[in-house]
Amino acid sequence: MASDGSFLSGKVALVTGATRGIGLSIAKVLIASGCRVLCCGRDATLLHQITGDLGDSAYPLPLDVAQTDSCKNFMRHIPRELKLIRILVNNAGHDVGGRRLFYQGQSEEWDAIIETNVKGLMRITHAVLPGMLQKNEGHIVNIGSVAGIYSYRSGAAYNASKFAVHGFSEALRKDLDHTNLRVTEIMPGLVKTDFARNRNRGDQQAAEKFYSSFPVQLSAEDVARAVFYALVQPPHVNVSQLMIEPVQAKHYA
Secondary structure (H helix, E strand, O other): OOOOOOHHHHOOEOOOOOOOOOHHHHHHHHHHHOOEEEEEEEEHHHHHHHHHOOOOOOEEEEEEOOOOOHHHHHHHHHHHHHOEEEEEEOOOOOOOOOOOOOOHHHHHHHHHHHHHHHHHHHHHHHHHHHHHHHOOOOOEEEOHHHHHHHOOOOOHHHHHHHHHHHHHHHHHHHHHHOOOOOOEEEEEOOOOHHHHHOOOOOOOHHEEEEHHOOOOEEOHHHHHHHHHHOOOOOOOOOEEEEEEOOOOOOOOO
């Protein structure tokens, strides 16, 4: 089977958190490979702007994975020709209020991290899975993190969320082991995006200070290439887990 992406041509993919960073890079790679991509995000204005720039193969789908009603209703807003989703990339996530000792943060902030990173991922997967099961074809890619393997100081809620993504991915793969569906967990190390700025509620200076404390960072494009690698493997090959880290990786311990 070709590994140049032609295998993906014509398939419908759904990417959450697609308006920036890793999600946007993944959407671009999938479109370049011939996919039609449902780009999901909370900011409808930005979403329409982004998909306009991406071209006719990108379809804007306003969606807040942290809202139960939004997750229940989004499938009915997808055009008929795009309902057969064959690739799901669960990318939406955040750490707003993070990088603080657990007892110094607010319980509402920790709740919000779990709501998006764990419950939102599970909601979207649950909504998309029936169509994949009906056709016995599909690939679910969960963007986890090395933070789901290594715990670190001042990351209790985020660690908990990514450990949960890791456990969910492992268990879901077993639940689907009688089907042709594939489940991949991509676990990046430090990626330089808007993530740290969002964590600090828009404080760019704090974000730059954080990133500069590490000698090397991954880029969003690095993660997108890892996703692409997993997707283009032959149908009998499942890349169960793929951890990518920058050279000179420095964990948070």
